[in-house]
Amino acid sequence: MRAIVLHKALDLRIEDSDVAAPGAGEVQIKMAVGGICGSDLHYYQHGGIGDAIRVKQPIVLGHEVSGYISALGDGVDNLAVGDLVAVSPSRPCYDCQYCHKGQLNHCENMRFYGSAMPFPHIQGAFREVLVADASQCVKADGLTAGEAAMAEPLAVCLHATRRAGEMMGKRILITGSGPIGALSLLCARAAGATEIVVTDLTDEALAYAQKIGANQTINMIKQPDALKQYQAGKGYFDVLYECSGAAPALAAGIAAMRPRGIVMQLGMGGDMNVPVQAITAKELDLRGSFRFHEEFAIAVKLMQQGQIDVKPLISHTLPLDDALEAFEIAGDRTKAMKAQIAFN
Ligand SMILES: [Zn+2]
């Protein structure tokens, strides 16, 4: 079976490796689709994320995946061969202090697929065959394999939306119209937000936000003053989803927040300057959001029930043989929203 292995920045290879049999409590999955995430792209383009997370050994990328069960290990009775499953990359230990607190995304021994955060790195799921714990698999019947592979980024945005709190009737600003910004839009809308404005630097990215229901989109290069109306007085927005990881976006967003608004930081690009004075004077809450756990199964359910439709965001699907091209396309924001790789 083949897997997509990153050796160092811009050195991505398709390599052969052995197929493992599932042990007790595990399943073997014939992988169907894997979505390329911003973190996969950071690893590919820059060999890491910021200064702290660096690729130091070959790593199989990928953590947004779905597939069909191909074999069951002993004791697995809730899944059957042939089932389409969304596979959660979140693998906490269930036994550290944070797991015991129910903060599973903060597990001290997390083995999140395709992560260069720990060393040795945790190998990822861009492979033709994957052995996973049955508990990581959520049945995705009724969805396409591509939709099922969107459960992961959707779960990220559901977690952030939960962290942001009340959404009913709120005014939302989203900075960064990539997959996380767009999925945050869908989550905020599903949770009752009534006005959603999205900013980005790329028209093509903003067109997706428009298509899925943004009230207004702003290209900050072409309309640098368009946020001014919202920055007047004490500001306008109740919640900011900062999904770009870019300091100017955070600063412009904070300036448009009304007092006691909530700033959700999701974008990752390393450390940046923060307008602390405005946070103090407007009594803003600055909140991080990182990964998810139980939101993964919720994401699958929301898609199955038709409450959230991610299909318009899947822009490209390329075969495994064209993985390199898929990474190039995924990195071109004038082309791709979510680029996925088809494994079988
Ligand atoms: Zn992801």
Ligand SMILES: [Zn+2]
């Ligand atoms: Zn743990």
